[in-house]
Amino acid sequence: MGIAFIQDKLEIKFLILYIAARLTEPVDGAALQDMTMCDDGIDYFDYAECLNDLVRTEHLRVTEDGRYVITDKGRKNSNICESSLPYSVRQLSDRHIAAYNKEALRRQQVQSHVTQRENGTYTVTLKLRDDVDSLMELELMVADKESGQALAERFQREPEKVYGQIIGLLCRK
Structure with missing residues (x-):
């Protein structure tokens, strides 16, 4: 078992907003979960509850295709609160975010589809x-x-x- 830097649900919310604010496109729930579960202090049930709270309080919104995107309210609060996240968690999150954004760029640059x-x-x-x-x-x-x-x-x-x-x-x- 590793070290847990995230201590409570408020910090989980800060982390979700931190991640969502830096993504270049809306994100599906599985990818957001993968990026958020970067600390041993986060369990799935707390993550799911925090994600639902952020949608309910309009910090995040769900697109028509079920993806999550940060709102202006969420971006503003993320900017205010990001410094309270542990540095090591932000560093690891930044690596996950960079990888996701690289894949997103590739999806935008290379497209294919089949229609009848x-x-x-x-x-x-x-x-x-x-x-x-x-x-x-x-x-x-x-x-x-x-x-x-x-x-x-x-x-x-x-x-x-x-x-x-x-x-x-x-x-x-």
Whole structure:
């Protein structure tokens, strides 16, 4: 068993707000829980109660797709209270937040989805962006959903390679 720096529910609330204030996109409950449970002083039931309290008091709100996002009220209170969190907890949280934000950026830059057409075939849409603009948007027709999902998954794994090969093929003389 490790050392517990978080001592009470108020500190758990401060930690949840600290994390939510630094995320670049709304977060699902599982990811928020993973980032919050970074200290031995936090158990799941206290975390769940604190999260519900923060939603009830409008420090956090739940989006239509069930994700959590901090409100202006929550951000203001987070700024006021963050210094009361133990430094070691903030450091560990910052590492978790950075990893989450890196994954969020990747989700924004690399997108793929499969949609069914009226004729029963499927369209696979593959998008690749950088920090500024769209690099590529490609739509492909496939015969079945499984093939479309396989293409989308391969693109998600290596979008830069796909992009490079397409550019290479198009630039050949």
